[in-house]
Amino acid sequence: MEPEGAKNGFDSFIQSVNSVLEKPVTWFRESVVDKNRVEYPWYHRQFRRVPTIDECYTDDIVCFIEADEQFKRDRMVDNEVLNILRQRKEDCVMYEGADSKTKCAKMIEDYDKAAENWFIKYGDLGAYGNVKDAYMKQKHRLIWERRHGPVGSGMKSAL
Known part of the structure; x- marks a missing residue:
């Protein structure tokens, strides 16, 4: 057989x-x-969250690298969210025409707030900014706000 x-x-x-x-x-x-x-679909890959840079020990290089990779993924997601909000705003303004100031006010406000938050976190870092640079930027901003009030409000006058 x-x-x-x-x-x-x-x-x-x-x-x-x-x-x-x-x-x-x-x-x-x-x-x-x-x-x-x-x-799960290949385009919906989910990475586990890793410790942030402030949770890493000073001599833990692997933790630094993982935190940097997480930061890069978060930046890419935030960039895409901002692009989607920008596209929605532009579509609404184009569609509504002269009435866009009133009819698209919510979308414009959402986009402006998201762009402001994006710039607070990632602005002035450049293309090669990493998690350590972003952490130092956040630290310097918090120190400035403690000494002088919110950024953009001017410096406090001496008492």
């Missing part, structure tokens, strides 16, 4: 060996691995 598709004795032998080796692996993959795997 030859296996299906065999042309001669050698071909029959190779197909028999192949089925002996392949069948258990295929069965294990289909019945165990695939049933226990969580499926």
Whole structure:
């Protein structure tokens, strides 16, 4: 009795060996691995959150690198959110025309607030800004606000 598709004795032998080796692996993959795997679309990959730079020890280089990669992913997400808000605002202004000041006020306000928050976090860092630069920027801003009040309100006068 030859296996299906065999042309001669050698071909029959190779197909028999192949089925002996392949069948258990295929069965294990289909019945165990695939049933226990969580499926998600490739474009929706979710990374676990890692400690931020302020939670890393000063000599933990791996933690610094992980925090920097997390920062880069967060910056890319924030850039896309800002691009979506900008596109919605532009579409609304284009569609509404002369009435856009009143009808698109909410979208314009949302975009302006998001752009301000983006600049507070990522502005002036440049293309090669990393998590340490952003952390120092945040620290300097907090010190400025403690001494002089909110940024943009002018300096406090001496008492």
